[in-house]
Amino acid sequence: MAIFVNQDTKVIVQGLTGGQGKYHGLRNKAYGTQVVAGVTPGKGGTDVEGIPVYNSVAEAVAATGATASFVTVPPKAASAAILEAAAAGISFIVCITEGIPAQDEARTYNTLVRDFPNVRLLGPNCPGIISPGKCNIGITAGEIAELPSAGGPNVGIVSRSGTLTYQALYELKQRGIGVSTCVGIGGDPVPGTSFIDCLREFQNDPETHAIIMIGEIGGSAEEEAAEFIKANVTKPMSAYIAGVTAPAGKKMGHAGAIVSGGKGTAQGKMDALRDAGVKVGQNPTEAGELMAEIVAGLR
Amino acid sequence: MDLFEYQGKQYFARFDIPVSKGDVALTVDDAVKAADAAGYPVVVKAQVQVGGRGKAGGIKLANNADEVRTHAGNILGMDIKGHVVKRVWVENASDIAEEYYASFTLDRGAKKHLLMLSKEGGVEIEEVAATNPSAILMLHIDPVDGLSAAGALKAAVDAKIPEKAQQGVADILVKLYRCFTEGDCDLAEINPLILKPTGEVHALDAKVSLDANADFRHPEWEEFKATEELDAREKLAREKGLQYIGLDGTVGIIANGAGLAMSTLDVVNQVGGTAANFLDIGGGANADLMAGALEVINSDQNVKSIFINIFGGITRGEEVAKGIVEALGRVDLRAPIVIRLDGTNAEEGRSILANAGIPESKLTSKPTMLEAARAAVALAK
Numbered sequence: 114m115a116i117f118v119n120q121d122t123k124v125i126v127q128g129l130t131g132g133q134g135k136y137h138g139l140r141n142k143a144y145g146t147q148v149v150a151g152v153t154p155g156k157g158g159t160d161v162e163g164i165p166v167y168n169s170v171a172e173a174v175a176a177t178g179a180t181a182s183f184v185t186v187p188p189k190a191a192s193a194a195i196l197e198a199a200a201a202g203i204s205f206i207v208c209i210t211e212g213i214p215a216q217d218e219a220r221t222y223n224t225l226v227r228d229f230p231n232v233r234l235l236g237p238n239c240p241g242i243i244s245p246g247k248c249n250i251g252i253t254a255g256e257i258a259e260l261p262s263a264g265g266p267n268v269g270i271v272s273r274s275g276t277l278t279y280q281a282l283y284e285l286k287q288r289g290i291g292v293s294t295c296v297g298i299g300g301d302p303v304p305g306t307s308f309i310d311c312l313r314e315f316q317n318d319p320e321t322h323a324i325i326m327i328g329e330i331g332g333s334a335e336e337e338a339a340e341f342i343k344a345n346v347t348k349p350m351s352a353y354i355a356g357v358t359a360p361a362g363k364k365m366g367h368a369g370a371i372v373s374g375g376k377g378t379a380q381g382k383m384d385a386l387r388d389a390g391v392k393v394g395q396n397p398t399e400a401g402e403l404m405a406e407i408v409a410g411l412r
Numbered sequence: 413m414d415l416f417e418y419q420g421k422q423y424f425a426r427f428d429i430p431v432s433k434g435d436v437a438l439t440v441d442d443a444v445k446a447a448d449a450a451g452y453p454v455v456v457k458a459q460v461q462v463g464g465r466g467k468a469g470g471i472k473l474a475n476n477a478d479e480v481r482t483h484a485g486n487i488l489g490m491d492i493k494g495h496v497v498k499r500v501w502v503e504n505a506s507d508i509a510e511e512y513y514a515s516f517t518l519d520r521g522a523k524k525h526l527l528m529l530s531k532e533g534g535v536e537i538e539e540v541a542a543t544n545p546s547a548i549l550m551l552h553i554d555p556v557d558g559l560s561a562a563g564a565l566k567a568a569v570d571a572k573i574p575e576k577a578q579q580g581v582a583d584i585l586v587k588l589y590r591c592f593t594e595g596d597c598d599l600a601e602i603n604p605l606i607l608k609p610t611g612e613v614h615a616l617d618a619k620v621s622l623d624a625n626a627d628f629r630h631p632e633w634e635e636f637k638a639t640e641e642l643d644a645r646e647k648l649a650r651e652k653g654l655q656y657i658g659l660d661g662t663v664g665i666i667a668n669g670a671g672l673a674m675s676t677l678d679v680v681n682q683v684g685g686t687a688a689n690f691l692d693i694g695g696g697a698n699a700d701l702m703a704g705a706l707e708v709i710n711s712d713q714n715v716k717s718i719f720i721n722i723f724g725g726i727t728r729g730e731e732v733a734k735g736i737v738e739a740l741g742r743v744d745l746r747a748p749i750v751i752r753l754d755g756t757n758a759e760e761g762r763s764i765l766a767n768a769g770i771p772e773s774k775l776t777s778k779p780t781m782l783e784a785a786r787a788a789v790a791l792a793k
Binding site for chain 1: 518520521523524525554555556593596598623625626628629655657659667668669670671672673674675677678679681682687690692694723724754755756780781782
């Protein structure tokens with residue numbers, strides 16, 4: 114089992130003919146993901162190393178039966194690409210595009226909620242999702258993800274930051290701890306999928322036995338997750354929050370990562386998670402060590 | 413990008429939000445010209461991006477050209493909480509009957525737009541929120557629906573804005589909402605929103621923060637960028653397409669990804685060091701970007717060591733390594749580098765670095781983030 118995707122998930126790549134789309138789309142395919150088609154308006158009928166390209170998502174879906182899309186198009190075109198995928202019947206959309214205006218994100222998210230309630234958007238500005246050995250959609254290097262072990266215990270990862278997602282995978286790999294699914298939700302102000310969405314799925318996934326959560330400064334998503342954990346998550350967890358030393362009022366790279374008006378501090382988030390029974394590390398390595406202790410207890 | 417008050421008012425004017433007649437001035441002479449054109453009495457206001465300028469003496473009323481000369485002379489060059497006043501805004505003084513508050517932001521938790529409206533304006537809204545929270549109307553707006561004229565009027569009524577001002581406030585709310593959405597603001601705030609004795613409603617101040625991601629569809633933002641207050645390092649970094657924030661420590665930081673960069677700052681701090689900066693070279697970093705990043709770090713005189721922390725996803729290890737080798741050829745780095753390289757093509761990257769003939773006094777490689785942080789901090793001491 115894995116959350117959101119599995120070995121049968123058929124994926125199209127919107128933007129497959131672009132530099133990034135080609136590089137990562139082919140890498141996802143080489144990992145074993147069922148990348149069945151690409152979509153680039155005006156390039157229908159061509160192919161990228163054997164992957165057929167269609168003019169529209171609707172054509173690609175009709176021809177392949179794909180249910181997931183990997184959106185890797187420029188910020189200007191990303192919102193339209195997401196809504197096109199939803200309208201064409203895609204139910205899981207991963208958007209890695211960085212730099213989409215917040216107003217577009219807010220409109221796109223609320224349009225999905227209203228018109229396509231069964232569609233899940235992951236991102237934008239996220240690294241994607243990997244269920245080791247089954248499916249990899251996005252930009253994660255597959256080889257750093259440890260395969261889940263048949264009997265467990267296996268760990269689910271959910272993270273707001275791209276590179277810290279890889280760091281978390283790497284920490285577990287070095288300790289030989291299997292990963293059920295690793296989800297990068299992205300650092301933008303309006304993420305399509307929240308910590309809570311992922312925590313709920315991990316809690317219900319029989320092959321996930323423990324969970325690592327990686328957060329960062331800004332907003333209140335981690336505090337909301339802590340409330341949810343308190344009430345609903347019985348699986349053991351470790352966590353790390355980036356940005357303890359970030360100065361107030363400065364955006365630390367991500368549009369969403371800013372401490373303003375004394376809110377969204379790393380300390381407040383760590384306190385909330387500790388209060389919910391989560392073991393909180395001071396750095397990613399410590400979060401990995403804490404998880405190793407949890408897993409040893411489960412074995 | 414935060415705008416100065418005068419820029420905010422100019423931006424408001426694009427959306428037909430009524431603001432006072434006035435102009436910006438960099439010199440005393442220009443301030444007098446602006447006052448003559450606006451009509452006396454005028455208010456001379458320091459243009460700084462920090463609160464509390466009134467208390468600091470940065471806002472003065474002037475009844476004639478001589479008074480403008482005196483006040484503008486005092487205010488220009490004034491230091492307000494570390495911000496030196498380079499410009500004043502001179503506008504026709506308004507008679508004020510009542511002061512309200514209005515703003516639009518994105519509520520990230522609710523994923524909707526948030527209108528905050530209060531009949532208690534003219535003071536810090538945080539203060540009202542703390543002492544009298546029921547005086548603030550908080551209304552969520554679905555970005556797909558937007559704010560209708562009827563919705564705006566209902567908000568004015570619900571916020572207990574006096575009846576005589578309700579329609580005027582509602583009209584401005586609709587315009588301010590357009591400014592917020594079509595104008596791609598992170599924040600559009602009017603405090604105070606005033607009612608004049610004559611019955612008109614009017615924006616007496618403007619606080620606008622623009623979403624840099626929407627830059628591509630706003631050519632009119634160019635003039636705002638020209639006045640942005642960045643330090644020299646931040647300017648250089650921006651020219652090179654890097655996400656950089658200057659800090660005052662001694663360990664220069666280069667990392668890929670905002671999260672890892674933040675985490676790198678944290679780890680340096682935990683092992684007893686201080687970071688000189690936040691620098692995210694982003695996904696897809698290539699040799700040029702890495703060389704540029706090293707140049708920016710090298711321009712910071714406080715830097716005693718450089719910690720490069722790369723975990724490859726989009727960023728490929730061999731590109732990073734090539735960038736470092738190229739940069740060492742191009743720039744005479746004053747500080748030694750400690751690198752930790754993992755992820756996509758890390759092996760290739762490490763072998764490029766090992767075979768480039770760089771002396772160990774200039775570059776050392778460490779297998780983990782913590783070890784690299786310790787080494788970099790030791791070198792900075």
